[in-house]
Amino acid sequence: MQIYDEECQQVGRAERRIDVGATAIDKGGYRHFMAKEIAQQPSVIADVLNHYVKGDRIVLPDGLDFREVDRLSLVGCGTAHYAGHVAKYWFEALAGLPCDIDVASEFRYREPPLSPQSWFIAISQSGETADTLAALHYARDHVSRTVGLVNVGTSAIARDSDIALPTLAGIEVSVASSKAFTCQLTVLAILALKAAHDRGRIGDAELAGHLAELRAVPGLLQQTLDLSDHCRALSEWLSQAQDVLYLGRGALFPVAMEGALKLKELSYIHAEGYASGELKHGPIALIDRDVPVIVLAPYDHLFEKTISNMQEVMARHGQILLLSDHEGIAAANDGVYATLTMPGGGNLFQPILYAIPMQYLAYHTAVAKGTDVDQPRNLAKSVTVE
Numbered sequence: 304m305q306i307y308d309e310e311c312q313q314v315g316r317a318e319r320r321i322d323v324g325a326t327a328i329d330k331g332g333y334r335h336f337m338a339k340e341i342a343q344q345p346s347v348i349a350d351v352l353n354h355y356v357k358g359d360r361i362v363l364p365d366g367l368d369f370r371e372v373d374r375l376s377l378v379g380c381g382t383a384h385y386a387g388h389v390a391k392y393w394f395e396a397l398a399g400l401p402c403d404i405d406v407a408s409e410f411r412y413r414e415p416p417l418s419p420q421s422w423f424i425a426i427s428q429s430g431e432t433a434d435t436l437a438a439l440h441y442a443r444d445h446v447s448r449t450v451g452l453v454n455v456g457t458s459a460i461a462r463d464s465d466i467a468l469p470t471l472a473g474i475e476v477s478v479a480s481s482k483a484f485t486c487q488l489t490v491l492a493i494l495a496l497k498a499a500h501d502r503g504r505i506g507d508a509e510l511a512g513h514l515a516e517l518r519a520v521p522g523l524l525q526q527t528l529d530l531s532d533h534c535r536a537l538s539e540w541l542s543q544a545q546d547v548l549y550l551g552r553g554a555l556f557p558v559a560m561e562g563a564l565k566l567k568e569l570s571y572i573h574a575e576g577y578a579s580g581e582l583k584h585g586p587i588a589l590i591d592r593d594v595p596v597i598v599l600a601p602y603d604h605l606f607e608k609t610i611s612n613m614q615e616v617m618a619r620h621g622q623i624l625l626l627s628d629h630e631g632i633a634a635a636n637d638g639v640y641a642t643l644t645m646p647g648g649g650n651l652f653q654p655i656l657y658a659i660p661m662q663y664l665a666y667h668t669a670v671a672k673g674t675d676v677d678q679p680r681n682l683a684k685s686v687t688v689e
Contacts, residue, residue: 319457328474335676337477337569341662342528344482345521348655351471351489352518359511361497364466366448369498372422375402376446378410378438379426380686381564382480383487387426388557389654390491397505398498407434408689410441417445424450426491428475428483429685430458437689439463452490454483468494477677478684479568481662484561485524488655492517513651520655526646527659531667533643534660537624538667540640542570544595548586549576549661551599552609554654559599562661568679569669579612590621597624597664601645601653602631610635626660 308314333339355362375394377387384406391402403415407425417423423442427435430453439460443449451464454472461467470486496513499505505513541547547566551559560576567574577586579598590596596616600609606627613623613635622640625632628647636642643660645653669676 328476334670335477335666336475337479337481337662337666337676340475340477340481341531341659341666343473344485344659345524345528347472347482347486348489348524349521351486351493352521354469354471355490355493356514356518359507359514361493361500361510361514363468363494363497366466367450367494367497369398369400369501371420372400372447372498373418374421375400375424376405376410376415376417376421376442377402377424377426378405378407378435378442380407380432380434382484382561383426383428383432383435385557385561385564386484386487386491387424388560389488389554390495392554392557393492393495393651394498397495398502399504400498400502405438407432407438410434410438417442419445419447421446422448422450424452424494425460425464426452426487427458427460428454428470428472428480428487430455430460431685431687432460433687433689436460436463452487454486475684478679478682479565479662479665479676481658485655485658488652488658489517489520492652492655517652520652523646523656524659527656530643530645530660531663534663535667535670537641537664538671541566541572541595541664541668542671544572544593546589546594547572547574548589548594548596549574549599550579550582550596550609550612551576551657552579552605553603555599555601555657558654558657558661559597561658562597562599562664565661565665566668568682569665569676570672570674571680572668572672579609582612582615587615587619590616590619592620592622594621595624595640596621598626599657600625600627600631600635601650601657602628602634602647603650603653606631606634613639626657 451460472483472486549559563574563576
């Protein structure tokens with residue numbers, strides 16, 4: 304290999320050997336890499352928590368003090384963009400810190416006015432995503448700090464950011480991201496808690512309580528993996544659809560969009576994710592008995608509003624798959640086509656839990672349709688051109 308700089312002069316680079324165990328790149332008895340990677344999520348998220356949380360303290364690199372920050376810009380592509388969209392809810396609700404969320408390919412073209420007191424956070428599984436890297440280069444001369452959330456510590460985004468935070472998902476072979484997404488969410492949740500504590504929005508005791516909830520997430524995820532067989536049973540129904548709608552409110556709205564993206568990527572079925580309150584502003588025109596509607600509705604302060612939207616769908620003969628906890632299923636399962644019962648608890652971090660059935664529904668539907676689960680058509684693991 305020969306390496307040249309921008310002036311076409313040959314340069315030398317030190318060789319680094321990375322030891323990759325054989326178990327990281329085989330299927331481990333699973334039919335597909337994606338099935339293996341979905342199942343790994345409790346353990347890799349436990350690794351993230353062990354890395355960034357020590358007792359009741361958050362341990363991050365020096366320079367991540369949010370006290371003087373006036374705004375965050377979060378940028379990513381595809382699944383990484385939806386992770387940032389979830390984090391926007393967390394940063395604003397917990398820390399009172401305004402956030403912009405952008406698709407990386409649009410960020411620099413709209414020429415956003417960036418404050419010298421603002422931070423830029425680039426989210427990328429590979430750390431080589433061309434649009435996200437270009438957005439980082441645009442932002443770094445205009446903000447006080449750039450942060451890269453990446454799964455590859457030697458990547459371009461990691462090198463070019465002021466601070467790189469590894470998401471510690473490990474090797475992800477399947478093109479459709481699963482464990483990389485939930486690890487991104489976990490690191491972003493930790494950052495939001497750090498911001499809230501730095502800015503005096505939560506005290507030591509409240510931080511400890513939130514960290515205890517976060518440490519419970521791997522165990523709750525393990526319970527959520529039990530939904531695989533239920534999702535497989537629903538896959539024949541979904542595989543017959545031409546269009547599928549996903550609905551969610553609050554921080555579950557981006558998870559609904561992520562669920563729709565997964566179904567499109569893997570099964571080639573047209574799907575869209577919407578904020579539940581937007582239903583009557585257009586999408587309800589699509590509803591008939593042939594359009595499955597997947598509703599994400601944990602039993603929280605937004606539950607009644609989401610269920611009201613769900614009932615509007617049922618009044619138009621739409622078929623509902625309701626995802627909720629035991630209380631929500633008991634309160635609202637009359638007339639729905641099917642339900643998936645989620646574990647209760649961890650309300651603040653429900654987006655991490657609800658990602659699992661989104662992945663399983665897409666995975667099993669793709670298997671039912673006979674598509675290439677690990678290498679969907681026209682897609683690449685890392686998009687390195689604009």
